[in-house]
Amino acid sequence: xxxxxxxxxxxxxxxxxxxxxxxxxxxxxxxxxxxxxxxxxxxxxxxxxxxxxxxxxxxxxxxxxxxxxxxxxxxxxxxxxxxxxxxxxxxxxxxxxxxxxxxxxxxxxxxxxxxxxxxxxxxxxxxxxxxxxxxxxxxxxxxxxxxxxxxxxxxxxxxxxxxxxxxxxxxxxxxxxxxxxxxxxxxxxxxxxxxxxxxxxxxxxxxxxxxxxxxxxxxxxxxxxxxxxxxxxxxxxxxxxxxxxxxxxxxxxxxxxxxxxxxxxxxxxxxxxxxxxxxxxxxxxxxxxxxxxxxxxxxxxxxx
Amino acid sequence: xxxxxxxxxxxxxxxxxxxxxxxxxxxxxxxxxxxxxxxxxxxxxxxxxxxxxxxxxxxxxxxxxxxxxxxxxxxxxxxxxxxxxxxxxxxxxxxxxxxxxxxxxxxxxxxxxxxxxxxxxxxxxxxxxxxxxxxxxxxxxxxxxxxxxxxxxxxxxxxxxxxxxxxxxxxxxxxxxxxxxxxxxxxxxxxxxxxxxxxxxxxxxxxxxxxxxxxxxxxxxxxxxxxxxxxxxxxxxxxxxxxxxxxxxxxxxxxxxxxxxxxxxxxxxxxxxxxxxxxxxxxxxxxxx
Numbered sequence: 001x002x003x004x005x006x007x008x009x010x011x012x013x014x015x016x017x018x019x020x021x022x023x024x025x026x027x028x029x030x031x032x033x034x035x036x037x038x039x040x041x042x043x044x045x046x047x048x049x050x051x052x053x054x055x056x057x058x059x060x061x062x063x064x065x066x067x068x069x070x071x072x073x074x075x076x077x078x079x080x081x082x083x084x085x086x087x088x089x090x091x092x093x094x095x096x097x098x099x100x101x102x103x104x105x106x107x108x109x110x111x112x113x114x115x116x117x118x119x120x121x122x123x124x125x126x127x128x129x130x131x132x133x134x135x136x137x138x139x140x141x142x143x144x145x146x147x148x149x150x151x152x153x154x155x156x157x158x159x160x161x162x163x164x165x166x167x168x169x170x171x172x173x174x175x176x177x178x179x180x181x182x183x184x185x186x187x188x189x190x191x192x193x194x195x196x197x198x199x200x201x202x203x204x205x206x207x208x209x210x211x212x213x214x215x216x217x218x219x220x221x222x223x224x225x226x227x228x229x230x231x232x233x234x235x236x237x238x239x240x241x242x243x244x245x246x247x248x249x250x251x252x253x254x255x256x257x258x259x260x261x262x263x264x265x266x267x268x269x270x271x272x273x274x275x276x277x278x279x280x281x282x283x284x285x286x287x288x289x290x291x292x293x294x295x296x297x298x299x300x301x302x303x304x
Numbered sequence: 305x306x307x308x309x310x311x312x313x314x315x316x317x318x319x320x321x322x323x324x325x326x327x328x329x330x331x332x333x334x335x336x337x338x339x340x341x342x343x344x345x346x347x348x349x350x351x352x353x354x355x356x357x358x359x360x361x362x363x364x365x366x367x368x369x370x371x372x373x374x375x376x377x378x379x380x381x382x383x384x385x386x387x388x389x390x391x392x393x394x395x396x397x398x399x400x401x402x403x404x405x406x407x408x409x410x411x412x413x414x415x416x417x418x419x420x421x422x423x424x425x426x427x428x429x430x431x432x433x434x435x436x437x438x439x440x441x442x443x444x445x446x447x448x449x450x451x452x453x454x455x456x457x458x459x460x461x462x463x464x465x466x467x468x469x470x471x472x473x474x475x476x477x478x479x480x481x482x483x484x485x486x487x488x489x490x491x492x493x494x495x496x497x498x499x500x501x502x503x504x505x506x507x508x509x510x511x512x513x514x515x516x517x518x519x520x521x522x523x524x525x526x527x528x529x530x531x532x533x534x535x536x537x538x539x540x541x542x543x544x545x546x547x548x549x550x551x552x553x554x555x556x557x558x559x560x561x562x563x564x565x566x567x568x569x570x571x572x573x574x575x576x577x578x579x580x581x582x583x584x585x586x587x588x589x590x591x592x593x
Contacts, residue, residue: 037395112390
């Protein structure tokens, strides 16, 4: 009896503490999940591209095309794997752009913003959940799908080589897949998430502001600034700046090998150099400012 | 503490005045009907209460400032803004999962219990449901939240009589318990006449009538006047006069019931009739000015 009555208040305490600790992460977790429910293209498009690429790769290797290219260039057996990784990275960028430009526009267009706002989820959590799609979810998804895809490619090519009585030794000894995958993860997180963050946050901000044609409103100011610069100063620094941000072209990330591909085994990564580059921090500051503006804007946004 | 307390609420859109110094007080445990013509400022007032729009003036909802504390407020306040706001891509099961995930006061078992009484299937998407079913779903989600204030903005717009009746019946039987407060705006005033405890008319951004339903019933009387008593009736200064099937119907404010019984059949007017009378007088005053 006595122990029971002692245990009671304790369990009440833990009950009251737990929701408070969870209160910040739970809405964020569920907000990200609802983005994935609503925008299934986030994973369907990369999966479809990967499936199509795997299919054509299998056809080509069975037809012996790749085998010939192996014989032609034994120094670069990783070529098809690089093509696969490049394809997935490009897909990730395209999906990120289309997602971001619609993220805060769609909920106003279908009036569901009134439903989301009737729940105890702050504008900050909502905007952070939406920003996490191009900045965290899609980069990680790109790496995961690429790893799975290259794994299958490796198995398929080994099987074909064995079936035709050739040695698979070169494929397995010349290529270090773990190293390639770690380099890919590093490259995607730096060049496709942290570095272009201001671009995606700009798209989110415009999607929360524009009443229609968010894509146009996002692109026009950039084109206008580039145009004015070109006419006034006959230079194109701004266009080059935005372009390099967009495709993730930043020398500070790593010194690439002769292959010029980010997962080339000769690549020497320089995270210290990257983290110390003012360009990264200026970009992140601008991205934060855009996100803060998007949060502020959503406070009083109404359906359109 | 009053559930909602507003003083001198003002809101303008360009040169249009949506709220022109609205002051109101809604006590806990009331069901308030906010009735007004289109563009009277009903939705603007509700949006201010819900922290969806900026405003001037003083406003406290459950002791909080809605313009700065929306997220915290929404743990205790729910609203159905219109039948069409549930996201169309969402599945019923996803709606339940999401609500259970983000809302600390959502009782999933309760919501499933409400849904079991309907034909709504768990795997359906909102876009596959009929308009009436979407409202049923939204109501089931909202009634499963242990909230202090429920705001309904035209909740039954576009629904047939059966759904409308069911909506208010379940609201009264399964939800309302006298510690909760409900604020509802609607054009279908006949639906809510016997649901409300308080009544407010809003016109051109101002509150033009504010009374409890008990007060409404004792204060306003409608008389179907016998033809010979029409002149006597008019002398008592009715606030409104109309003709129905050749009979003259006079609406009185604060006139002794005994006095009126002599004129003809006395009854409590419908909210709709009082609304027409009050709005007619408002328009008359506006012309007089």
